Amino acid sequence: MKKPKITGDCIEIPSVEDFLPDVDDFIEGKLEAYGLNKSDIADIAISVTELVTNGIVHANKLIPEKTVKVVISKKNSAVEIAITDQGDGFDPDAIDNPIEDENLLKEVGRGVFIVKSLMDRVVFDSKPGKGTTVTMTKHF
């Protein structure tokens, strides 16, 4: 895959950071159509770009042949988004706490913490060799 592929409620991109704005445009377009307010749209867009970046950089290690897939759906007054990479899997509990004093000036390591703060529910499904799917929900 050399460029983003959109199918209904799904966008799949090669592991290239330049395609992040394509994911954001797709997700924000869906959220606007669902009728969410600007603040909720920003919270979700921030969270999606965090996790897609993690998928591209840390999981798929910027290998363009590997993809990150984002699927969005609306259930009553909740939005659910699932983000799947093709990496080696990871343990979300093994991440350093970014708000500890010794980590405050680190340039990286805040993404998952921010997602957990902005979204109502975040579930990690990670299996060695089978990639990671993060499913997150926000009520509106």
Place this chain on the structure above:
Amino acid sequence: MKLSDSEKDGIAILEPKGKIMGGPDATLLHDKLHELIESGKKKVVIDLSKVEWMNSTGLGILISSLTTLRNSQGELKLANVTDKIQSLLTITKLVTVFEAFDSIDDAVKSF
């Protein structure tokens, strides 16, 4: 993200616009900052009034800018932090790291 820059009373002012989410955004801001340092401008204000939102990549860029400037005996201040970014700075405790002001004038006067 788009980036414009200006100067007031000898202080460099950077004005990013749009969303800061990573990829080319990080390079643009990082390169501009190093360009300023190399030209001797080490007191910088980043005006965030036109930044819709940023993610942790954006926060990382701000931290990188702060430490790069401090290592060059310079300083970075923030101006016009929007509610959404203020909320992120609070969640991540980075409010304790950055000096933020309600206007560019106030930020410039603080040096």
